[in-house]
Amino acid sequence: MTKIELDHVTKEYGSLVAVDDIAIEFTEGAYTMILGPSGCGKSTTLRMIAGLETPTRGDVLIDGEVVTDQPPRHRNLSMVFQSLALWNHKSVRENMGFGLQMEGVDKEERNARIEEIAAVLQIEDKLDQPPSELSGGQQQRVALGRSLVRKPEVILLDEPLSSLDEKLRLEMRTELARIQQELGTTFVHVTHNQEDAMTIADEILLLNEGEVQQFGPSLDLYHEPDNEFVADFIGSPSINLFDANIVENGAVRLDAGGISLDLPERHRDQYLSVPRSDVRVGVRPESMYLGDDGESGWPAFSATVDVVETFGDYNWYYLQSDLEESLVSQSANVNVMNSLSRGDEVTVRVNPESVHLFDPKSGEAYF
Amino acid sequence: MSFADQFAFRDRLEGIERKGTLIGIALVTPAVALVLVTIVYPFLNAVQISFTDLGTGQFVGLEHYQWLVSHDGFWTFTWYSIVWTVGNIVLQGAFGIGIALLLHEKFFGRDAIRTVMLVPFVVPTAVTAITWRWLFNSSYGPLNYWAVEFGVLSGAVNPLTETSYALATVTLVNVWRWTPLVALVVFAVLQTIPQEEYEAARVEGAGLLQEFYHVTVPHLQGSLTILGLLGVLLTFNIFDMVWLLTEGGPVGVTTTLPVFIYDIAFNLQNIGRGTAVSVVLFLMLVAFVVAYFQQEEFKGGTFG
Numbered sequence: 001m002t003k004i005e006l007d008h009v010t011k012e013y014g015s016l017v018a019v020d021d022i023a024i025e026f027t028e029g030a031y032t033m034i035l036g037p038s039g040c041g042k043s044t045t046l047r048m049i050a051g052l053e054t055p056t057r058g059d060v061l062i063d064g065e066v067v068t069d070q071p072p073r074h075r076n077l078s079m080v081f082q083s084l085a086l087w088n089h090k091s092v093r094e095n096m097g098f099g100l101q102m103e104g105v106d107k108e109e110r111n112a113r114i115e116e117i118a119a120v121l122q123i124e125d126k127l128d129q130p131p132s133e134l135s136g137g138q139q140q141r142v143a144l145g146r147s148l149v150r151k152p153e154v155i156l157l158d159e160p161l162s163s164l165d166e167k168l169r170l171e172m173r174t175e176l177a178r179i180q181q182e183l184g185t186t187f188v189h190v191t192h193n194q195e196d197a198m199t200i201a202d203e204i205l206l207l208n209e210g211e212v213q214q215f216g217p218s219l220d221l222y223h224e225p226d227n228e229f230v231a232d233f234i235g236s237p238s239i240n241l242f243d244a245n246i247v248e249n250g251a252v253r254l255d256a257g258g259i260s261l262d263l264p265e266r267h268r269d270q271y272l273s274v275p276r277s278d279v280r281v282g283v284r285p286e287s288m289y290l291g292d293d294g295e296s297g298w299p300a301f302s303a304t305v306d307v308v309e310t311f312g313d314y315n316w317y318y319l320q321s322d323l324e325e326s327l328v329s330q331s332a333n334v335n336v337m338n339s340l341s342r343g344d345e346v347t348v349r350v351n352p353e354s355v356h357l358f359d360p361k362s363g364e365a366y367f
Numbered sequence: 368m369s370f371a372d373q374f375a376f377r378d379r380l381e382g383i384e385r386k387g388t389l390i391g392i393a394l395v396t397p398a399v400a401l402v403l404v405t406i407v408y409p410f411l412n413a414v415q416i417s418f419t420d421l422g423t424g425q426f427v428g429l430e431h432y433q434w435l436v437s438h439d440g441f442w443t444f445t446w447y448s449i450v451w452t453v454g455n456i457v458l459q460g461a462f463g464i465g466i467a468l469l470l471h472e473k474f475f476g477r478d479a480i481r482t483v484m485l486v487p488f489v490v491p492t493a494v495t496a497i498t499w500r501w502l503f504n505s506s507y508g509p510l511n512y513w514a515v516e517f518g519v520l521s522g523a524v525n526p527l528t529e530t531s532y533a534l535a536t537v538t539l540v541n542v543w544r545w546t547p548l549v550a551l552v553v554f555a556v557l558q559t560i561p562q563e564e565y566e567a568a569r570v571e572g573a574g575l576l577q578e579f580y581h582v583t584v585p586h587l588q589g590s591l592t593i594l595g596l597l598g599v600l601l602t603f604n605i606f607d608m609v610w611l612l613t614e615g616g617p618v619g620v621t622t623t624l625p626v627f628i629y630d631i632a633f634n635l636q637n638i639g640r641g642t643a644v645s646v647v648l649f650l651m652l653v654a655f656v657v658a659y660f661q662q663e664e665f666k667g668g669t670f671g
Binding site: 050051052071072073077078079081082083085086087089090098099102103146150 | 561563564566567568569570571572573574577581582585586588
């Protein structure tokens with residue numbers, strides 16, 4: 001088990017700040033995803049952990065030891081690259097055994113370790129072919145195998161799933177999670193895909209423009225976003241966000257686009273601490289109930305169904321209302337799913353427990 | 368489909384095939400004709416001349432070949448040719464790869480150097496030869512002047528006229544001329560090697576030398592194989608540079624086979640013997656090419 005720490009790490013390229021003062025301790029033996037949109041600094045962060053980039057300021061620590069200026073080979077880690085970076089002039093076996101060869105492990109033991117890992121990855125019969133003759137999924141396994149054979153303490157993965165087709169991506173995603181759990185190796189995986197991150201990560205580091213937006217267990221990011229960016233980035237379809245005013249502090253009533261949402265007394269103290277009268281309100285699609293769903297005491301308004309997307313066991317409903325933005329609601333209620341179609345008027349109820357309020361200026365969550 | 372239909376269909380297919388073959392023949396005819404006229408005919412003619420005494424027009428059989436086999440000079444000059452060719456290829460390869468690796472690093476003025484580097488390759492051979500002869504000249508050449516001035520040498524020496532240095536010097540001048548081409552080709556290939564392949568090697572524990580051996584070299588292999596083939600053929604046949612620098616001297620130590628051929632055919636006016644040497648030289652190169660193509664790289668090998 002190995003602990004990776006970023007101690008106020010900053011990386012600048014000229015005037016461009018790619019990574020801005022990240023101070024994070026990754027959990028030992030966990031599957032951590034570094035998530036964020038293109039250009040948020042996630043790959044740079046990973047490459048600084050790998051030792052392929054040197055931070056402009058700050059330190060990278062592995063097991064409490066500063067390794068900032070150490071080359072990759074002194075860090076006992078391995079990396080799976082986005083392009084896989086397999087050597088096509090070498091056989092799969094030579095690719096996978098390269099790290100051991102560099103360590104000076106003799107051929108016999110090398111082969112034993114390669115075959116052991118190849119069996120786990122189900123590529124035993126491909127060992128003597130060049131990687132270029134393998135399918136995309138098999139090449140992916142070889143790249144992973146090359147990292148696993150050396151049994152490093154940490155495996156870094158830079159968008160390893162992005163080149164795979166959808167079906168294979170889902171398969172490999174599950175397999176990555178399985179392998180990580182079996183080996184207990186610390187995985188740090190960079191992705192722009194929030195679904196990959198939500199589904200298999202133990203913890204997520206969400207970055208935007210080089211800054212940490214939130215770091216924690218993946219469900220925390222979903223249920224308790226620290227700011228509007230996190231709320232918006234995590235979850236698909238995205239959370240419903242709209243401008244609102246707190247019109248009546250005593251009763252806490254949001255006057256959003258002419259629709260009043262009375263919020264529950266339970267959170268009244270928290271709402272009262274909101275210093276401004278205008279706020280951003282966020283409600284996840286599954287917290288927007290349609291028709292008879294939800295409790296009658298919840299704030300309600302009416303809307304028109306614009307588009308219905310069918311998934312079999314649940315539907316997405318895109319709704320038009322007096323609010324500026326169109327809203328998305330998810331429903332798995334069979335009665336709702338059978339009765340609603342485009343153009344229908346429907347009552348929308350909002351579960352007040354799952355309403356998020358954000359500062360409209362800074363985007364910070366109020367609670 | 369009835370039988371009749373099937374036959375009709377097959378006939379039509381055969382028709383298309385016949386037509387395709389005709390078009391194919393029509394397309395290669397000009398190329399084949401050109402090769403016949405410019406290569407095969409002159410070569411056969413040369414073979415014929417090598418069996419003839421051009422002065423009398425008499426068929427002399429293997430006389431010219433007997434002469435060259437028994438001529439000590441022929442074997443010596445063949446040896447010089449091999450030394451010259453191997454020296455050129457090895458040095459051009461080493462310097463070319465070295466320069467390309469340096470240019471691959473990013474540094475200030477790199478683009479300028481890359482352009483200036485090509486100058487030796489752009490300058491005509493005659494100018495190159497005259498320039499170097501002047502540089503090496505023992506009475507007015509600047510190299511000797513500086514060497515003596517700074518006490519490196521006690522007296523002026525022109526390496527082009529010294530039997531122990533002449534072949535090496537001619538080789539170096541030719542290396543100077545051709546290295547930029549090798550460097551340029553290698554540099555172009557280096558830029559196609561994905562950075563992540565180096566990074567993967569580095570993460571797996573490779574140092575700089577191992578990165579070079581395990582990543583760079585395999586990527587270069589294909590281009591170097593072709594460069595080596597062309598290089599050997601071109602270098603073995605080079606006449607102008609050697610002739611312009613030394614005319615094959617002093618005392619024949621820089622006489623490679625092309626120089627020897629020129630000497631016999633045009634200075635000694637024995638076209639028959641000269642042609643016989645040419646034919647032998649041609650056969651040597653053919654043998655080399657055949658041997659060269661036995662390498663793995665040309666066999667559609669599994670890795671590459």
